[in-house]
Amino acid sequence: MADDRGEVRGRGWAPVTRARTYELVLDRIEEQIASGRLRAGDRLPAERDLAAALGVSRVAVREAMRVLQAMGLITQGTGSGRESGTLLTAAPGEALTRLIRMHVLVASVGSHDLISARITLERESARLAASAASAEDHEQLADALRALEDPATSPVAFNDADTAFHVAIARASGNSLVAELTTALRNAMRVPLLERLEGDADFAATAAQLSAEHRAVYEALLAGDGDRAADLVQAHIAGFYQRHGLA
Numbered sequence: 001m002a003d004d005r006g007e008v009r010g011r012g013w014a015p016v017t018r019a020r021t022y023e024l025v026l027d028r029i030e031e032q033i034a035s036g037r038l039r040a041g042d043r044l045p046a047e048r049d050l051a052a053a054l055g056v057s058r059v060a061v062r063e064a065m066r067v068l069q070a071m072g073l074i075t076q077g078t079g080s081g082r083e084s085g086t087l088l089t090a091a092p093g094e095a096l097t098r099l100i101r102m103h104v105l106v107a108s109v110g111s112h113d114l115i116s117a118r119i120t121l122e123r124e125s126a127r128l129a130a131s132a133a134s135a136e137d138h139e140q141l142a143d144a145l146r147a148l149e150d151p152a153t154s155p156v157a158f159n160d161a162d163t164a165f166h167v168a169i170a171r172a173s174g175n176s177l178v179a180e181l182t183t184a185l186r187n188a189m190r191v192p193l194l195e196r197l198e199g200d201a202d203f204a205a206t207a208a209q210l211s212a213e214h215r216a217v218y219e220a221l222l223a224g225d226g227d228r229a230a231d232l233v234q235a236h237i238a239g240f241y242q243r244h245g246l247a
Helices: 002-010 021-035 047-054 058-070 093-105 111-132 135-149 155-172 176-188 190-198 203-222 226-243
Strands: 074-077 085-088
Touching: 021 047, 021 058, 047 058, 058 074, 093 176, 111 155, 111 176, 111 203, 111 226, 135 155, 135 203, 155 176, 155 190, 155 203, 176 190, 190 203, 203 226
Parallel strands: none
Antiparallel strands: 074 085
């Protein structure tokens, strides 16, 4: 038997690695969410109670909570009021942005792939927003556009307004997942985009061109022309990256 085991291992098989206990806790929490027994806004059991129910140590539960908090899926409050305890949240956007940005920084995701993904998502966002955007969405776009078209806008303020414009389109799409992913990708590129704007020898001319491109997208959205808005967004994103050596 021992010889047989050695022969099998010699062919590339290895013992199964035992899962870390906190990962099993995460699995149980995921099961609760998938089944609908745990929803956004619900309070998770206290650390001691959850450890007892799952038959694990409080250390394992605590580590699982740290992972969920890093993922932006829970908030933890002290005291005894409505905000106390551990609450499941449905707003993981900031954590998603941080995750994507870190992958970009360590080159796990190349800029070409990031640009391609951003174009794909933003085309869909623009197409959907053309028919789904509300009056409030149009006003947010108009606010961002006014900041972009202001000749006195600095590179930092311009970049912030640019981000606000693209995020507003994503949120106007009516698809929350598309909006979260679009926002994360745009925010993940905020620093390199700002560096290009600040290093531009003729920022005023670049700002004027980009503002005109944003204006064209805005007018297509107002007209309800989703296909044209999608094409303009793609040309705008690809053009900027190519002109500034980011593609």
